[in-house]
Amino acid sequence: MRTPIGRRRLLKYAAAGLWAAALPAAALAQTAVQRPPKQSVPDEFSVSSPVSIDVNARPLPSFDTRDRLHVRFGELEYRSGLILTSRFRGFGGLSGLRLDAKGERFIAISDKGGWFTGRIVYKGREMTGLDDVEASPVLGPDGKPITSRGWYDTEAIALDGSLVYVGLERVNQILRFDFAKGFTRAHGELIQLPLGVRKLPYNKGIEALVVVPKGLPLAGTLIAISERGLDAQGNITAFLIGKTLGLFSIRRTDNFDVSDAVLLPSGGLLLLERKFSWLGGVGIRIRRIALASIVPGAVVDGPAIFEADLGSEIDNMEGIDAHVTPEGDTVLTLISDDNFSMIQRNLLLQFTLVE
Numbered sequence: 001m002r003t004p005i006g007r008r009r010l011l012k013y014a015a016a017g018l019w020a021a022a023l024p025a026a027a028l029a030q031t032a033v034q035r036p037p038k039q040s041v042p043d044e045f046s047v048s049s050p051v052s053i054d055v056n057a058r059p060l061p062s063f064d065t066r067d068r069l070h071v072r073f074g075e076l077e078y079r080s081g082l083i084l085t086s087r088f089r090g091f092g093g094l095s096g097l098r099l100d101a102k103g104e105r106f107i108a109i110s111d112k113g114g115w116f117t118g119r120i121v122y123k124g125r126e127m128t129g130l131d132d133v134e135a136s137p138v139l140g141p142d143g144k145p146i147t148s149r150g151w152y153d154t155e156a157i158a159l160d161g162s163l164v165y166v167g168l169e170r171v172n173q174i175l176r177f178d179f180a181k182g183f184t185r186a187h188g189e190l191i192q193l194p195l196g197v198r199k200l201p202y203n204k205g206i207e208a209l210v211v212v213p214k215g216l217p218l219a220g221t222l223i224a225i226s227e228r229g230l231d232a233q234g235n236i237t238a239f240l241i242g243k244t245l246g247l248f249s250i251r252r253t254d255n256f257d258v259s260d261a262v263l264l265p266s267g268g269l270l271l272l273e274r275k276f277s278w279l280g281g282v283g284i285r286i287r288r289i290a291l292a293s294i295v296p297g298a299v300v301d302g303p304a305i306f307e308a309d310l311g312s313e314i315d316n317m318e319g320i321d322a323h324v325t326p327e328g329d330t331v332l333t334l335i336s337d338d339n340f341s342m343i344q345r346n347l348l349l350q351f352t353l354v355e
Helices: 005-018
Strands: 056-059 076-085 094-099 105-110 114-123 126-137 154-160 163-168 173-178 206-211 221-230 236-242 246-250 257-263 268-277 281-290 304-309 317-324 330-336 346-353
Touching: 056 126, 076 126, 094 330, 105 154, 154 221, 163 206, 206 268, 221 257, 268 317, 317 346
Parallel strands: 094 154, 094 317, 154 206, 206 257, 257 317
Antiparallel strands: 056 076, 076 346, 094 105, 105 114, 114 126, 154 163, 163 173, 206 221, 221 236, 236 246, 257 268, 268 281, 281 304, 317 330, 330 346
């Protein structure tokens, strides 16, 4: 569906201001998304309980706004997409997403310090909506919402069994939650970080988190990647935390910054990146990095497998995850952060990775 030109121009010119301890051994992946038995919930947010919300979903029949029959974009093939809206005023700012192995149940984080959990509804291979959605505040070590500390910008999420790691960008901290202890009611625990993490620039800090599972290089290690914390050569700074400790860099090219990352079942690391310029507008891309190339002190790089601009149905894309279908397709799911702005959208997009 073609988005009105007026909204796209507004998005283009507003984007500059709007985008302005050791770990335990890796456990079975994706178990944190399994919600415990449903309990009664209050009508409004409280410190300890989530609230059920309705999320409306409008389909995006095509990704290319100029050619609805165009489905292949680099190494990705468009499957389906949704525009998400809700009357719940806290809905939005979706900055990270993790799915279960089926690509159905999800945990998402809002950059305003909130959890969103629920289930993606499918008809065949196409997404048709969200169901069973709940919103809940992210709780700190004291059991109070982290926003009471002035902590916002929850920008990155990673799963390790029942453990959930969340990166807080502006304060440059990482919280660890054990969802086996209360699901989204779990209290966050600050983990010990390398000194360099605390020195990342304000509003350009931790933007992507990945836990490496057993059987792969760096197993049991948390990879933390900054949005635009640059080393002396102008490359993006990233950290290895846990079983492997160290600092590495990702070669920065064409003014792209990191917005998220996901580890494929095959072991490749995909980086979701975005950029803005007054001349070129908004763009996104996905780069593939060989996990084996990531070692302390390395400068890693990899090819772009996907690029898109405002000629496609994109927005401020901030989250990416991957799952494998029963048919063996690797599906990438992307989500956008609307910055709680009237001229931006919460998009949920899915593509098949054509390898």
